[in-house]
Amino acid sequence: MKVVKFGGSSLATGQQVNKVVNIIKADPDRQVIVTSAPGKRFKGDTKVTDLLIQYATQVQQQTDYQPTVQAILARYQAISDYFELPADTLNQIQAKLTGLATTTFTDADHQLAAFKAHGEWLNAILIAAVLTHQGISAKFMDPKTAGIRVSGQPNDADILPETYTNLAQLHAGDTRLVFPGFFGYTPQGSLFTFARGGSDITGAILSRGFSADLYENFTDVDAIYAANNHVVDHPAIIQKMSYREMRELSYAGFSVFQDEAIIPAVQGQVPVNVKNTNNPEAPGTLIVPSQFVFNPACPITGIASSNRFSALYLHRYLLNKEVGFTLKLLEIFQRYNISYEHMPSGIDDLTIIFDRSKLDEATIKHLCADVRKTLAPDYMEWIDDYAIIMVVGEGIAHNVDTIGKVIDSLTENNIAIHMINQGASRISIMLGVQAGDADNAVRQIYQTFFQPSEVTTHD
Numbered sequence: 001m002k003v004v005k006f007g008g009s010s011l012a013t014g015q016q017v018n019k020v021v022n023i024i025k026a027d028p029d030r031q032v033i034v035t036s037a038p039g040k041r042f043k044g045d046t047k048v049t050d051l052l053i054q055y056a057t058q059v060q061q062q063t064d065y066q067p068t069v070q071a072i073l074a075r076y077q078a079i080s081d082y083f084e085l086p087a088d089t090l091n092q093i094q095a096k097l098t099g100l101a102t103t104t105f106t107d108a109d110h111q112l113a114a115f116k117a118h119g120e121w122l123n124a125i126l127i128a129a130v131l132t133h134q135g136i137s138a139k140f141m142d143p144k145t146a147g148i149r150v151s152g153q154p155n156d157a158d159i160l161p162e163t164y165t166n167l168a169q170l171h172a173g174d175t176r177l178v179f180p181g182f183f184g185y186t187p188q189g190s191l192f193t194f195a196r197g198g199s200d201i202t203g204a205i206l207s208r209g210f211s212a213d214l215y216e217n218f219t220d221v222d223a224i225y226a227a228n229n230h231v232v233d234h235p236a237i238i239q240k241m242s243y244r245e246m247r248e249l250s251y252a253g254f255s256v257f258q259d260e261a262i263i264p265a266v267q268g269q270v271p272v273n274v275k276n277t278n279n280p281e282a283p284g285t286l287i288v289p290s291q292f293v294f295n296p297a298c299p300i301t302g303i304a305s306s307n308r309f310s311a312l313y314l315h316r317y318l319l320n321k322e323v324g325f326t327l328k329l330l331e332i333f334q335r336y337n338i339s340y341e342h343m344p345s346g347i348d349d350l351t352i353i354f355d356r357s358k359l360d361e362a363t364i365k366h367l368c369a370d371v372r373k374t375l376a377p378d379y380m381e382w383i384d385d386y387a388i389i390m391v392v393g394e395g396i397a398h399n400v401d402t403i404g405k406v407i408d409s410l411t412e413n414n415i416a417i418h419m420i421n422q423g424a425s426r427i428s429i430m431l432g433v434q435a436g437d438a439d440n441a442v443r444q445i446y447q448t449f450f451q452p453s454e455v456t457t458h459d
């Protein structure tokens, strides 16, 4: 059997949902369906998840939320109208949506999570009704009853292992099971969402839980490209890649597949196929346990970049001899309850790279003051506009001149490299550059390794 996840772009309008219905109809193995919230219909449109965040904020601040509720409802209404559904489904959606404003929550974080989750929740109810109306046997699955158990933070959940025991009790078959993506419940019954883009995670969890033969992830591009298609014109299509390559590329910016979503697929050894709802005949990209065929012409599978980082640079002579320097630094991070992403070091230097989206201005200010006071560095600098470029390929470990070519492509174009890290993961080269240089850096590296419109053939 297959688990099939449809992203927000695939469920944005009635017309898109009709394509989804045809995709489901075309293959009886597509037994478990995962829905996102309706996404953007056009450039500049607002995703329903973002409207729900706005709704939650307006309720918290006691400002007028009615226009937001109407805007959200209109999104579901348009899909319902397209299929001429009887009124009861939309009435149910409207009641759930409006009821949110008067529900009491433990705190603002729990409230935000519950509001956000309604994007996928209401869509799963709607899609189950559409499928039934189209003569396909289907039922809505409540993540609470199905046993999707999570821990962690209300808006950044981690899956609990008992989920898999619970899911193993369920049976997919002729009746398609429609699950809302993006959220689960703590053992105490609180609703927590995964990080943004987390419907991909739900799809992967269900793939493992149902021991699926394949996890199909339907989106709005023909495949995963070797570089972001908004940065490089007509980038090469990746036909096949390994789980490890996908993890590194999605971590570093390939937003097409959420970076944590590969983990349940790895644990369940379920292959993932990223495909296009608008062109379902195209083979898409297959992500498999391991994938390596030596291709001396192109050892690289993809180049990703992300501007979501900041860095703290520390310099102190004889740092290499100082016992406990890093320990003291880590204790400071622990006091502020923050994690770091990377920590490349030199003889007398240390750079600590953070995910900027997890830090606010006040925390940065206090953190820097604390580091200065406790460790007295000779020089310290907070670099706010830091980008990481990740050059990824199983072939890198087998091709000694890759790093030289990457460096040349940047230096020849006057792009300053602030950090290089190769070897920690044998399949990637990580580079730190100024955020403003990131897109140009990706383009220059891409041109060095790929021909225009080339298709990577790592098989």
Ligand SMILES: Nc1ncnc2c1ncn2[C@@H]1O[C@H](COP(=O)(O)OP(=O)(O)O)[C@@H](O)[C@H]1O
Residues within 6 Å of the ligand: 006, 007, 008, 009, 010, 036, 039, 197, 218, 219, 220, 221, 223, 224, 225, 226, 227, 228, 229, 230, 253, 254, 255, 256, 257
């Ligand atoms: N390397 C890449 N390959 C394919 N798409 C990419 C890549 N990097 C970024 N993207 C973007 O990811 C988008 C799809 O992800 P997303 O918007 O989350 O889809 P969905 O709505 O299906 O969840 C594509 O439209 C594309 O612009």
Ligand SMILES: N[C@@H](CC(=O)OP(=O)(O)O)C(=O)O
Residues within 6 Å of the ligand: 006, 007, 008, 009, 036, 037, 039, 047, 049, 050, 119, 181, 182, 195, 196, 197, 198, 199, 200
């Ligand atoms: N709707 C959620 C979760 C998600 O996965 O959405 P999408 O499939 O549209 O990326 C979000 O916007 O974060």
